[in-house]
Structures are given as structure tokens and as C-alpha cells.
Amino acid sequence: MSWTLGPDDIAGLARGAAVLGTGGGGDPYIGSLLARQALNQHGPVTVVDLDDVPDDALVLTVAMMGAPTVMVEKLPSLDEVVAPVLALGASLGRPVTHIACAEVGGVNSTIPVAAAAALGLPLIDGDGMGRAFPELQMVLPTLYDVTASPLAFSDEKGNVGVLNTVDNHWTERIARVACVEMGCSIMIAGFPMDGATARAALVGGTLRHSVEIGVGIEEARTSKTDPVARTVGVLGGRELFAGKVADVERATTTGFARGRARVDGTGSSLELSFQNEHLIARIDGTVVVTTPDLIIVLDHESGEPITTEGLRYGQRVRVIAAPSDPRWHGAAALAMVGPGYFGYDVDAHRFDGTVSTGAEAAA
Amino acid sequence: MSWTLGPDDIAGLARGAAVLGTGGGGDPYIGSLLARQALNQHGPVTVVDLDDVPDDALVLTVAMMGAPTVMVEKLPSLDEVVAPVLALGASLGRPVTHIACAEVGGVNSTIPVAAAAALGLPLIDGDGMGRAFPELQMVLPTLYDVTASPLAFSDEKGNVGVLNTVDNHWTERIARVACVEMGCSIMIAGFPMDGATARAALVGGTLRHSVEIGVGIEEARTSKTDPVARTVGVLGGRELFAGKVADVERATTTGFARGRARVDGTGSSLELSFQNEHLIARIDGTVVVTTPDLIIVLDHESGEPITTEGLRYGQRVRVIAAPSDPRWHGAAALAMVGPGYFGYDVDAHRFDGTVSTGAEAAA
Secondary structure: OEEEEOHHHHHHHHHHHHHHOOOOOOOHHHHHHHHHHHHHHHOOEEEEEHHHOOOOOEEEEEEEEEOHHHHOOOOOOHHHHHHHHHHHHHHHOOOOOEEEEOOOOOOOOOHHHHHHHHHOOOEEEEEOOOOOOOOOOOOHHHHOOOOOOOEEEEOOOOOEEEEEOOOHHHHHHHHHHHHHHOOOEEEEEEEEEEHHHHHHHOEEOHHHHHHHHHHHHHHHHHOOOOHHHHHHHHHOOEEEEEEEEEEEEEEEEOOEEEEEEEEEOOOOEEEEEEEOEEEEEEEOOEEEEEOOOEEEEEEOOOOOEOOHHHOOOOOEEEEEEEOOOHHHHEHHHHHHHOHHHHOOOOOOEOOOOOEOOOEOOOO | OEEEEOHHHHHHHHHHHHHHOOOOOOOHHHHHHHHHHHHHHHOOEEEEEHHHOOOOOEEEEEEEEEOHHHHOOOOOOHHHHHHHHHHHHHHHOOOOOEEEEOOOOOOOOOHHHHHHHHHOOOEEEEEOOOOOOOOOOOOHHHHOOOOOOOEEEEOOOOOEEEEEOOOHHHHHHHHHHHHHHOOOEEEEEEEEEEHHHHHHHOEEOHHHHHHHHHHHHHHHHHOOOOHHHHHHHHHOOEEEEEEEEEEEEEEEEOOEEEEEEEEEOOOOEEEEEEEOEEEEEEEOOEEEEEOOOEEEEEEOOOOOEOOHHHOOOOOEEEEEEEOOOHHHHEHHHHHHHOOOOOOOOOOOEOOOOOEOOOEOOOO
């Protein structure tokens, strides 16, 4: 099945994607601007269900790489978004047939819309994570032996590069230093795969799911019901904490926005650790939820998602948790995106507070 | 005219090229190992005169980029040398017909020999500088509007990248950070140009000239004459100073081997400033010769060239100066490679001590 995504869908998509982006994946406002511009200029995009992607498709994921804090001041252009897809298609020697999202996020769910519109290509309803993560190899396709490489990158000045690396860590390392040198925000296209692989490796339905979440928040506000409760329901998650942002520490280092935030509630505090995305939530020093499950910060009243770079002292927020794609709880997946990888010596805790053992059926 | 370069020519070529490399361009021993291996495995290389390169040729320059200090411990392989040529040919969509040297140096005159042998391609007798310089845009082709980009790079692990940039400074910046991340030494192929452009932009005859210098040093030693005087004669230069290395300061930072060395003579001292290559020579605080002319350190007795990373306390050395290709003294060329570019607030001084005004006929 396929559906048509037009300019009017972008607000809901960007908002819902920013929820699933768990604080990362970029600012939904900036992503929306670019996607709407592309849709107005080139017409709507056909979104195809993951199950309907043909075996012989050539699928690429398109994303922004870098520190979202920088992108706020360095708006990408349509040329910049299209360039890596064209460069990678030329390098592979055959035409790209489908665009997919690498992750879900305010920017990284809308940049691919802009790419698909400008290139006249269908967009797959799905992505590589079902959420956002900070490093490019952190996608489920990695667990299916799909490599990021060949990977193309571009900047707003017109510089383009194509990498063919020996593994995803080298792609990440080389692309990351190029990204930093090029101004901490670049567009990338990579993870080339055929349709059969895409169907197995991607997380399906995440565009539709994002729109459902984003529109739901809007509807709840209109009907004077609680948008946060609505989102918790759609996600099948739970509310962790409500309070006021009392402290935010942030540093943009080696291309990432890293930091910590403290939310003070009634007689109790929640601490968030993030690296682009929220990775650990502790209440009064005790770990309650960790990556790979979703930790999401929403505005107390409006239910609007707040990105890690948008966190400010004094904001009244509610913090919710939700399950990730179950494949993220396999042992190999936890080694790639669990707390230990990010340098935290804590067990992976699921959204419901239980410890994840890595016994989940692996991808 | 063309001639054949075999394993027996390598010692002379590498030694002579290390003289013209003015302290940079890499260790001649390491370059020799790789070139001899390639020639023994694939047969001799045909060297063609620059004047005989046909108009429709596709010429690429091949070089090692990085800190020569690192290359001593990280030997490149033939695969690594061939990879960027193949990647760039594929990216350009037509076969490469000729290999050229980007610069003259112990490694960068022998790596292209290895590439030409392994690929079965002719090697042009010439290079982009007539000496060595530390940054990749510092070649005469830049003054003829030849861009480094598209440029391909590779490392010993098998990682390959191709850059298409908006100018040579961006090629340098992105390739340099990739180089640092990949271990401070990578192979590059770039500056694609047709034969007519190569004939205009390259410095002709520098391979033959290197062999003449290198063989001359050996002959002088055999005939018990002074090899340093022999080299000064072949170069049309002059001897600046003789003494003992009294102090060497060195730091490998941002991918370069930077530093200073002091040579103490009788009642007088010479100070060398280098960044891979020797850039400034001062005697008792007075500038006597600077980039772009050649400042060369030779062993006092054997006349063997000493690279900047080979400088050691206590070495007895003689420092000589020689003219560079006259095009390096044009105003645009001096802006690119004169002392000011490297951060020294001094006039460019020619090998004979006169100040270079930038009035030389531009390229």
C-alpha cells in the first residue's frame, strides 16, 4: 500500500518524529522548513509500505549527520540534500529507486522527505532504528550485515565525498572528522541495500506512526485533553516524572551535543544523560530507564517534544519512557547501543524499569 | 622520448629526490622498498618526457599525504598505492593513461613508480612542484586552475574515499582530517588533467634530474671527490653553512611534522624552520634563504640527504640552497607558498640571498 505525503502532513510528522527521536534527530522546525519547501516546489511524495518494496529495489538511507545545536544556525539547502544521493548512485553505477530514513527525528524524518521530493523518488515508510541514535552505525541494518559504506556526504558549500570503508566504525570515524571540519553538520546517504534486505532490516511504519503521534498531540490540545497522556498511550509507554528543569550542562565536543540535565519534582529529582539523544534516566540516583528504550521529554502543558539542545532552565516538563523495537534488546544490539557502549557502567533498563538481559530474539 | 626505469635506478632516484625534497617528501629508504617491490613484481616502468604526453591523456598525480615521521612505522602496501588511482578512474568514468608525481621527494618520487608499475601505466618525467611542499594545493597546477578535486585517498586497512570539493583548500582540509584519523599517512590520487594541461603546468625532467643528483652523490663518493660540492654544482646552488646539529625541536601536530633545528658552526649558528620541508634558514638571526627556494641538509661527508624527521643532535651537516622553478616566484605563487603563508613575517629570500619581489613572470 502507498500513501501520499504533502505539505500539510509535515507539521504532524516532524512533531511525532521528534517525540520518537528521544531528544535527538534534530529540530522539527528546521526539518519542516526544508521538507515543506521541497514538497511545494516538487509536489507530494509517495510513501510506500516497507512490505511493498520490491526485491530488486536500490534503497539508500538519507540523513543529517552532526550536532543539532549547529544546524539551528546552518540551514541545509535542497542541493545539499540531493547531492549525496546523486553521488552515491553514480558511484554504485545504477539508479537509486527508494529513499529511506536512517532514524526517526525532527530533522532526520523530514530531510528524507525533501530528498525524495526533489529527486521524484518514493519514500519508504520505515527507518533504520525506530528512534534516533547518535552514531551512524547504530542502525538495525548493521545487525543484518548491511554496511554504511559506500556512503556519500555533502555540505552547504558544495563539497561532496564518497567513502568505501572496511567497516562501519571506519565510516563513522572518517565521516565524523569530515563532518566536524565541514562545520559540524553534513548530509549523508548510505547503507545501500536491495528491497529484500530493506524489508528484513528496517523498522516499518515509523512515518505513519510519527504522524499519528504528532497529530494526536494536536488533537488532544484542541479537545482540551492531556497531550502527554495521549502520547504515552500511542507509544504504549509510561510517564516517569514531572517537574522543572533545574540544571543543564552541555558541551558540543567531537561533533556531538553531550550533556546532562536535572529535572526537580516534588521531593525528588530526575537526571538525564544525553549524547544528542537521551540515554539514561535516573530518579534520585537510581537508574530507571536506559538506551535502547525511549526516554522522551515533553512540555508539561502542550506535550510538545523538547530536543536535548532545546532544554532550558525553568521549563516545566514531563519525562516519559517507551519500548524500542524488540530487536534492540538482542545481545549484539545491546553491545552496539546499550549504556556500556556510551561509557555508562549500568545495566540496560527497559521502559518499565526491568533489566534487559540481551536474551531478546536477535535480529 | 621515453626511457625505462628499473629496480637498479631506484636508489639513485630516491636519494636525488630526497635532495630536491628539501627535508620532506618522505624517507627515501621506505619509498625505495615499495618501488623496488613493485618493479620486481610487475616489471620496469616506462617514463615519458613531459613534452611527449598526448593532448587527450588523463593524467593523475599520486602521492603519500601525512607526517613522514609516521610512515617510518606504517609501511604502505601496493594495494594501498593502487586503490586511489582505481577509485578516481572509476569516479571519472574513463581510464587513467598516465601517472605523475605531485612533488619530488624520497617517498613521493617513488610511490608513483610503484603505482605505475602495479597498474602497467607510463610515468611522466615531471612533477607538480620541482621540490616538496607540505600542503596538497601547493603545486604549480593550482596556478593553472587545475583542482586537486576529484581526489581519492586510501589507507593500509583498505578504506578508500573520493572527494569532490569546491576548491583546493577544502580538499586539503577534508583530506587532512581524514588523514589524521586514518593514522597520519594515506595515499592520494588527484589533480586529474589532460595532456595539454599537464605539459603546461608540471615541472618537466625532475625524475631524470633526481637520478642525476642521486647517482652523482654515489659517483663522487666512489671517486673520493666531495659529494656535497657535486650536488651544489648539479643544482646550480650554493653552500650556506657547515656545522653540527646542536638542537632539534619537533612536534607532529595536525598531521604535519613541524619544528626547528639549530646547526652550530665556527662562531656562528644556522637555524632551520620546517613544516615537513625546510622553509626558512637564518644565520645568526638573519634570514638568508626561504621557501620557495630550496634549503637542503646533507651529511657532511657522505653527502646523503637528511630529512627533517632524520635530523639528530650531533650530526655533522652541510646546508645548501638552490633555486626553485622560476614560476614559484610569481606573486600568486608566493602568496601560496611564500614565508607569509606559513606564518613567518619575513620576505621571501632567493637561494642567493636576494629578496624575491614576486615580479617573476607568473605561471
